[in-house]
Amino acid sequence: MTRRRWIADEHKGDTAALTGTNAAHLARVLRARVGQQFDISLGTHIRRGTITSIAEDRVEFTLGEELPSTAITPISLYLAVFKFDRLEWAIEKCTELGVAKIIPVIARRTEPHLAASAAKRVERWRRIALEAAQQSRRAAPPEITEPVKLKQTLEAVGQRIVLAETEQQNMLRDVLEASEQSREVSLAIGPEGGWTDDELTQFDQSGWQRASLGPTILRAETASISAVAITLSS
Amino acid sequence: MTRRRWIADEHKGDTAALTGTNAAHLARVLRARVGQQFDISLGTHIRRGTITSIAEDRVEFTLGEELPSTAITPISLYLAVFKFDRLEWAIEKCTELGVAKIIPVIARRTEPHLAASAAKRVERWRRIALEAAQQSRRAAPPEITEPVKLKQTLEAVGQRIVLAETEQQNMLRDVLEASEQSREVSLAIGPEGGWTDDELTQFDQSGWQRASLGPTILRAETASISAVAITLSS
Missing domain, CATH: 2.40.240.20 (Hypothetical PUA domain-like; domain 1)
Structure with a gap:
C-alpha cells in the first residue's frame, strides 16, 4: 500500500x-x-x-x-515523559511518520519537575502535532491525550509491545512478525534511564511483550522514531 | 544478533x-x-x-x-546537506543507531549558502558524532567525510538505495529484502524538496535502486532516521 x-x-x-x-x-x-x-x-x-x-x-x-482507511498500521504510542525539547521532537517526527495516537505517560523515572508540568504542556504538544501533520500532508493530526499513569497504560489494546533496554533476545521486528493479532499496535517507550524492573513486571503481567531495538543504546526520542518506522514498515 | x-x-x-x-x-x-x-x-x-x-x-x-565485527549491517549514509540544525539532529540520531559512515552531499536543491559553508561545518559534525557515539556506547564514531558532489556519491558500494519522494511503488523494506547483494548498504537521502529528476536519472544510470518510506511526506532528518532504522532491522 x-x-x-x-x-x-x-x-x-x-x-x-x-x-x-x-x-x-x-x-x-x-x-x-x-x-x-x-x-x-x-x-x-x-x-x-x-x-x-x-x-x-x-x-x-x-x-x-x-x-480501506486503515492502509497503514494504526499505532498508539505510549511515550514516557522525558526532557521536553527532545519529547517535542519525538512528537513531531512520529506525527510525520503517521502515528494515530500519542499518550504521554508519567513513568517512575520521569523527572518530578517534568511530571508536574506535563499537563500544562499538552496544548503545546497538540499544536506541534497539528503543524507536523499539515507539513507531512496527513489527513488529521494524531490524538494527544492528557498525561496518564502507568496503570492506565497497561490497558492498551491491539498487539502491545514495550521497548526495553534490558531485553536481550527479541528484536522489535521479530515480535511484530510473530504476531497473528490485529494490525493495531501499541508501543511503549520509556524515559531516559528506561522503565524500572517493577514497571516491566507490570507490563509483563498485563500481556505486553518486551522487545529490543538493537545492540546500541538509544535516546528516548531516537527509540520512539525508530520503533514507529520499523512497525510501519512491517 | x-x-x-x-x-x-x-x-x-x-x-x-x-x-x-x-x-x-x-x-x-x-x-x-x-x-x-x-x-x-x-x-x-x-x-x-x-x-x-x-x-x-x-x-x-x-x-x-x-x-564477527560486522554484526550489524554496515550502512553508508549519503546525506544531502540541508538546514544545519536539522542535519545535526540526523547526524546525532543516525550515529546512535549505528551507521558506519556519513557522507554529506551537495545536492542540486541544497541551498547555496548551506553548500558554501558545509565544508567549515565538518569538524563540528564530527564532534557531534563522537559525543553521540560515546553516549550510545558505540565502539567508535562513524567516519564523516568532507562534503562531496553527486558524481562522487554515485560511486558508492554495496546495495545502493536512493530514497525518493517520487517513488510510488517500491517500499524500502521490500527493496532490501529482494536483494541478494552483500550486506553492505548505501542509502542516499535528499535535501528538503527532494532530489531533482535529473539527479534521480543519474542514480538510476549508476545502478542505484529507488525506494519509498511510505505514504506520508517526511522531513529530511525524519527520512534519514527512519531509513537507517528500517535497514538495520531488515
Missing part, C-alpha cells in the same frame, strides 16, 4: 481537486501526468483518484472505488 | 573490565549477574565476555570466542 495519499481541497460527488500548494507540488515537483492514480482522502473516507486535468494551481481527479 | 555490546575500559589477555559509569549502569540499571554474557569490544575486535565479578564501579569478564 504505497500509493501516495492526498487530502482533497475540493470534493463533489465523483470528482475532487487539489489546489494551491498541494496542486503545485503534485504538478511541478512530482510531475504528475493525466491518468496517474493516487489515494484521495475525503475527510471521512479514502477513494482511488485518477488525474483528469493538471494546471499550475489545480489538479482534478475522478474518484473510483473506496479504499 | 541482539546481545548488548560494551566497550572494554580495561583489557589484558583473556580478561576485560568495565569501570566507572559503564560498570554502574551494567550493575545497577541492567542488574547484571555473574555468568551473564555480553559482546565486548576491544577496539580492533569483539569477543564474547562472561561476567565473573560485579562491584559498584567494576564489572569483570573472562573473554571467549572472537565474534
Whole structure:
C-alpha cells in the first residue's frame, strides 16, 4: 500500500481537486501526468483518484472505488515523559511518520519537575502535532491525550509491545512478525534511564511483550522514531 | 544478533573490565549477574565476555570466542546537506543507531549558502558524532567525510538505495529484502524538496535502486532516521 495519499481541497460527488500548494507540488515537483492514480482522502473516507486535468494551481481527479482507511498500521504510542525539547521532537517526527495516537505517560523515572508540568504542556504538544501533520500532508493530526499513569497504560489494546533496554533476545521486528493479532499496535517507550524492573513486571503481567531495538543504546526520542518506522514498515 | 555490546575500559589477555559509569549502569540499571554474557569490544575486535565479578564501579569478564565485527549491517549514509540544525539532529540520531559512515552531499536543491559553508561545518559534525557515539556506547564514531558532489556519491558500494519522494511503488523494506547483494548498504537521502529528476536519472544510470518510506511526506532528518532504522532491522 504505497500509493501516495492526498487530502482533497475540493470534493463533489465523483470528482475532487487539489489546489494551491498541494496542486503545485503534485504538478511541478512530482510531475504528475493525466491518468496517474493516487489515494484521495475525503475527510471521512479514502477513494482511488485518477488525474483528469493538471494546471499550475489545480489538479482534478475522478474518484473510483473506496479504499480501506486503515492502509497503514494504526499505532498508539505510549511515550514516557522525558526532557521536553527532545519529547517535542519525538512528537513531531512520529506525527510525520503517521502515528494515530500519542499518550504521554508519567513513568517512575520521569523527572518530578517534568511530571508536574506535563499537563500544562499538552496544548503545546497538540499544536506541534497539528503543524507536523499539515507539513507531512496527513489527513488529521494524531490524538494527544492528557498525561496518564502507568496503570492506565497497561490497558492498551491491539498487539502491545514495550521497548526495553534490558531485553536481550527479541528484536522489535521479530515480535511484530510473530504476531497473528490485529494490525493495531501499541508501543511503549520509556524515559531516559528506561522503565524500572517493577514497571516491566507490570507490563509483563498485563500481556505486553518486551522487545529490543538493537545492540546500541538509544535516546528516548531516537527509540520512539525508530520503533514507529520499523512497525510501519512491517 | 541482539546481545548488548560494551566497550572494554580495561583489557589484558583473556580478561576485560568495565569501570566507572559503564560498570554502574551494567550493575545497577541492567542488574547484571555473574555468568551473564555480553559482546565486548576491544577496539580492533569483539569477543564474547562472561561476567565473573560485579562491584559498584567494576564489572569483570573472562573473554571467549572472537565474534564477527560486522554484526550489524554496515550502512553508508549519503546525506544531502540541508538546514544545519536539522542535519545535526540526523547526524546525532543516525550515529546512535549505528551507521558506519556519513557522507554529506551537495545536492542540486541544497541551498547555496548551506553548500558554501558545509565544508567549515565538518569538524563540528564530527564532534557531534563522537559525543553521540560515546553516549550510545558505540565502539567508535562513524567516519564523516568532507562534503562531496553527486558524481562522487554515485560511486558508492554495496546495495545502493536512493530514497525518493517520487517513488510510488517500491517500499524500502521490500527493496532490501529482494536483494541478494552483500550486506553492505548505501542509502542516499535528499535535501528538503527532494532530489531533482535529473539527479534521480543519474542514480538510476549508476545502478542505484529507488525506494519509498511510505505514504506520508517526511522531513529530511525524519527520512534519514527512519531509513537507517528500517535497514538495520531488515
